Amino acid sequence: MGEQILNQIIWPVVYxxxxxLPLVIAVAMFVYWERxxxxxxxxxxxxxxxxxxxxxxxxADVVKLLLKEVILPTSANKVLYYLAPMLALVPALAAWAVIxxxxxxxxxxxxxxxxxxxxMTSLGVYGIILAGWASNSRYALLxxxxxxxxxxxxxxxxxxxxxxxxxxAGSLNLTDIVHAQAGHKGILDWFMWPLLPVFIIYFVSGVAxxxxxxxxxxxxxxxxxxxxxxxxxxxxxxxxxLAEYANMILVSFLASILFMGGWLSPxxxxxxxIGQGSFFWLFAKAFAFAFLFLWFRASFPRYRYDQIMRLGxxxxxxxxxVWVLVAGCMKxxxxxxxxxxx
Amino acid sequence: MIDPSxxxxxxxxxxxxxxxxxxxxxITLRNTVHAVxxxxxxxxxxxxxxxxxxxxxxxxxxxxxxxxxxxxxxLFVVMMLDINQExxxxxxxxxxxxxxxxxLVMLGEMLALIGVRAMHEKVMGDNxxxxxxMSNTEWLGHALYTQFLLPFEIAALILTVGxxxxxxxxxxxxxxxxxxxxxxxxxxxxxxxxxxxKMAAVAPAAPQPAPGKETTP
Numbered sequence: 001m002g003e004q005i006l007n008q009i010i011w012p013v014v015y016x017x018x019x020x021l022p023l024v025i026a027v028a029m030f031v032y033w034e035r036x037x038x039x040x041x042x043x044x045x046x047x048x049x050x051x052x053x054x055x056x057x058x059x060a061d062v063v064k065l066l067l068k069e070v071i072l073p074t075s076a077n078k079v080l081y082y083l084a085p086m087l088a089l090v091p092a093l094a095a096w097a098v099i100x101x102x103x104x105x106x107x108x109x110x111x112x113x114x115x116x117x118x119x120m121t122s123l124g125v126y127g128i129i130l131a132g133w134a135s136n137s138r139y140a141l142l143x144x145x146x147x148x149x150x151x152x153x154x155x156x157x158x159x160x161x162x163x164x165x166x167x168x169a170g171s172l173n174l175t176d177i178v179h180a181q182a183g184h185k186g187i188l189d190w191f192m193w194p195l196l197p198v199f200i201i202y203f204v205s206g207v208a209x210x211x212x213x214x215x216x217x218x219x220x221x222x223x224x225x226x227x228x229x230x231x232x233x234x235x236x237x238x239x240x241x242l243a244e245y246a247n248m249i250l251v252s253f254l255a256s257i258l259f260m261g262g263w264l265s266p267x268x269x270x271x272x273x274i275g276q277g278s279f280f281w282l283f284a285k286a287f288a289f290a291f292l293f294l295w296f297r298a299s300f301p302r303y304r305y306d307q308i309m310r311l312g313x314x315x316x317x318x319x320x321x322v323w324v325l326v327a328g329c330m331k332x333x334x335x336x337x338x339x340x341x342x
Numbered sequence: 343m344i345d346p347s348x349x350x351x352x353x354x355x356x357x358x359x360x361x362x363x364x365x366x367x368x369i370t371l372r373n374t375v376h377a378v379x380x381x382x383x384x385x386x387x388x389x390x391x392x393x394x395x396x397x398x399x400x401x402x403x404x405x406x407x408x409x410x411x412x413x414x415x416x417l418f419v420v421m422m423l424d425i426n427q428e429x430x431x432x433x434x435x436x437x438x439x440x441x442x443x444x445x446l447v448m449l450g451e452m453l454a455l456i457g458v459r460a461m462h463e464k465v466m467g468d469n470x471x472x473x474x475x476m477s478n479t480e481w482l483g484h485a486l487y488t489q490f491l492l493p494f495e496i497a498a499l500i501l502t503v504g505x506x507x508x509x510x511x512x513x514x515x516x517x518x519x520x521x522x523x524x525x526x527x528x529x530x531x532x533x534x535x536x537x538x539x540k541m542a543a544v545a546p547a548a549p550q551p552a553p554g555k556e557t558t559p
Contacts, residue, residue: 112399115402115403116402118410119405122406122410125410125414126382133421141421145418148414148417149418151414152414155410172479306522310524
């Protein structure tokens, strides 16, 4: 009986901690890396005072945020004001349950994994909307409105991109999707080649979904101060921060898994050690995508609101609808030979 | 240790209780935003019940479509409205008889449906998905795109017509609106907009600042 409890409750909790704790540390280091990279791109030093090379800067920021007072604005809705940061964070962490790190290493190998991911990522917007409404502030409400419209618009394009991947892979299971990209030709077997337009649209939609630059009108500093979290301080603000960066890392992992073969090596399997699949490959790919987020932020000016809507509805959605048909034809007529013989 | 089937039953009753409580909250809470959030909780716990019944596709579709999109728009609208809370409650007693009649009719219909299902149980046999050895989602896909292709496509067509109709109904032709055309903007030739003037570089004749003296910018 004791063994059963151990197997059913203790071990899953340990596994969850094994994913969440490294994720939180990864977020801290990602914030440091972001400030460093943007600093270099601006010909600055970035953080370099706290710890060797400024490595402890992120932890100093965390301590500062946790020690600060959480201020409740006048006539704010108290329950929803405190609930909103948690509603933002929970889906961002829950989505990690179905991410496969390598062949065996996955918390929940569910058959409807992609559907589950869609469901979880669509819930994150509640935290933002409720934060904007409960703060009793016009800036926050404006930010929440913008964010809600933007997230819903780009979710459609993102969903259609996933449909293309599903058609080629023939499965909703993320592990099976990676297996469908295994082959003798290494990098040439990945879904990014037959689905190149969709791959680009997926990542750009991911940037828009996470409200990052150049799609960060939800917190456009020059217009609405800080958008939906303008009234938040201390640990409540830290939770929003954590959720946003966890979502960025999640989108990076998903783009790697769905389009770039997850843990598979870019080299053919006959090349010995570097031809073998390993979770190091997955981390390297995800790191490259995460770097793109920072590169975009340092390079592009912010989109105007109507431009964001036009890009989502008039460009991305038509292209993805056409490509769903193209992917269907590829599969049906056997035009593509990706992932032959894994 | 707890028997799995007993645990499933306990979960079912817990989810069902949350569903009913949240549904009651939708119609009793004074704050409209709270009412919408109760509706979200109702959908969510309904999805949990469907997961227990191994209808995972329907459950996740409910969350993606209703919780993730429809309710967000609902919340969007409700937050924008400046509703007078007292007036919303005014007609409660007046409309109560009509409401009770509607509720009773719905109850009758549901009971009839449950009766039909119960009688059919013997005819329908086992879950077709488990018989075919597929997951619920996979079996649903096969059935929809082979056996029920025509009804499925007709439903899609009706929905498309609905979308077009909604756009046409809300499209107002206003005069004096300034539009931007992105396609025209990208076709602009830079030479029409900007003139590069070539000027010979000339060394400035400004006096050098005195040494040892700092100039403030």
